[in-house]
Amino acid sequence: MKKRSLPLSQVYRLLEPGPVVMLTTQNSKKANVMTMSWHMMIDFEPPILGCVVSNRDYTFDILKKTKECVLSIPTVDLAPIVVKVGNCSGKKIDKFEKFNLTQVESSCVAAPLIAECYANLECKVVDTTMVNKYNIFIVEVLKAWVNPTMKNPKMIHHCGKGVFVVDGKRIKLPWHLK
Amino acid sequence: MKKRSLPLSQVYRLLEPGPVVMLTTQNSKKANVMTMSWHMMIDFEPPILGCVVSNRDYTFDILKKTKECVLSIPTVDLAPIVVKVGNCSGKKIDKFEKFNLTQVESSCVAAPLIAECYANLECKVVDTTMVNKYNIFIVEVLKAWVNPTMKNPKMIHHCGKGVFVVDGKRIKLPWHLK
Numbered sequence: 001m002k003k004r005s006l007p008l009s010q011v012y013r014l015l016e017p018g019p020v021v022m023l024t025t026q027n028s029k030k031a032n033v034m035t036m037s038w039h040m041m042i043d044f045e046p047p048i049l050g051c052v053v054s055n056r057d058y059t060f061d062i063l064k065k066t067k068e069c070v071l072s073i074p075t076v077d078l079a080p081i082v083v084k085v086g087n088c089s090g091k092k093i094d095k096f097e098k099f100n101l102t103q104v105e106s107s108c109v110a111a112p113l114i115a116e117c118y119a120n121l122e123c124k125v126v127d128t129t130m131v132n133k134y135n136i137f138i139v140e141v142l143k144a145w146v147n148p149t150m151k152n153p154k155m156i157h158h159c160g161k162g163v164f165v166v167d168g169k170r171i172k173l174p175w176h177l178k
Numbered sequence: 179m180k181k182r183s184l185p186l187s188q189v190y191r192l193l194e195p196g197p198v199v200m201l202t203t204q205n206s207k208k209a210n211v212m213t214m215s216w217h218m219m220i221d222f223e224p225p226i227l228g229c230v231v232s233n234r235d236y237t238f239d240i241l242k243k244t245k246e247c248v249l250s251i252p253t254v255d256l257a258p259i260v261v262k263v264g265n266c267s268g269k270k271i272d273k274f275e276k277f278n279l280t281q282v283e284s285s286c287v288a289a290p291l292i293a294e295c296y297a298n299l300e301c302k303v304v305d306t307t308m309v310n311k312y313n314i315f316i317v318e319v320l321k322a323w324v325n326p327t328m329k330n331p332k333m334i335h336h337c338g339k340g341v342f343v344v345d346g347k348r349i350k351l352p353w354h355l356k
Binding site for chain 2: 012013016017018019037038039040041042043048050052076079080083087130134135136138154155156157158159160161162163164165166167168169170171172173174175176
């Protein structure tokens with residue numbers, strides 16, 4: 001897996017467009033991955049984001065306990081696996097093994113990076129006060145990686161029920177900071 | 179403006195893909211609109227979402243006080259106006275007038291719908307406990323409208339600095355509820 005460090009100040013440019021992400025946790029048994037679309041940026045630098053993980057998900061208790069995860073951003077070619085990952089629970093199976101996803105060692109957290117994804121963000125949970133009421137975990141990105149060999153990566157955005165919109169053309173409009 | 183009521187159970191299908199939205203508030207002086215990309219779904223029905231509105235924005239105090247807003251989802255043809263709306267403050271100008279956006283009366287809130295947008299969501303703020311620390315407003319969608327005359331609407335997703343990715347092709351993959 002080729003990986004290049006991405007400055008933390010640039011992380012919002014990956015997440016603000018709202019792509020589907022894969023969230024990996026690690027407990028004493030194994031690494032486990034789920035798919036997630038309910039996330040938003042909260043601050044630029046350090047990059048802080050909110051993530052909604054259902055308390056019905058196997059990931060919920062692990063994330064609450066270990067307070068670490070990796071957010072991996074897949075491209076459209078990985079969409080069939082992204083859906084399969086989202087449609088089964090890690091309680092019963094090893095999803096990395098079942099779906100042939102390749103674990104790569106992280107630098108700051110126990111959970112692994114996913115070699116097949118364009119971007120990998122090593123995160124720690126920094127606030128759990130909204131977990132009980134809304135299932136919202138506030139996480140900080142500690143380290144960000146992108147794969148420089150993937151040119152013009154196309155992300156996917158979930159419209160519900162297995163329908164995804166794929167990144168189309170990029171446009172640049174006149175823009176300045178307020 | 180043609181508008182069709184959208185069942186609240188379907189609102190997440192508009193927001194989960196992460197499009198740029200326009201957020202309109204109304205105070206005693208005027209309606210004011212800003213652009214926003216930092217939002218996420220929190221629950222399906224009633225639709226609850228989190229929105230980050232900077233405390234430097236003119237909207238912030240109005241939203242905090244009136245606890246109401248309309249979230250309007252523009253299509254790509256509106257992108258030049260979306261950027262302009264996001265690059266000036268309502269403190270000094272009337273953006274609806276300046277950018278020729280058409281106000282349409284809402285059914286549940288004081289803030290108006292925007293005729294030029296594909297979807298309009300009438301919202302009330304239901305939780306402000308995260309406003310001071312994170313600028314997060316928790317809002318509930320009370321009423322949702324879409325424009326049935328806009329076929330195959332293409333949304334835009336902000337990648338930062340005036341770069342947007344436009345909705346590309348839609349794909350449907352085998353999917354079932356866990």
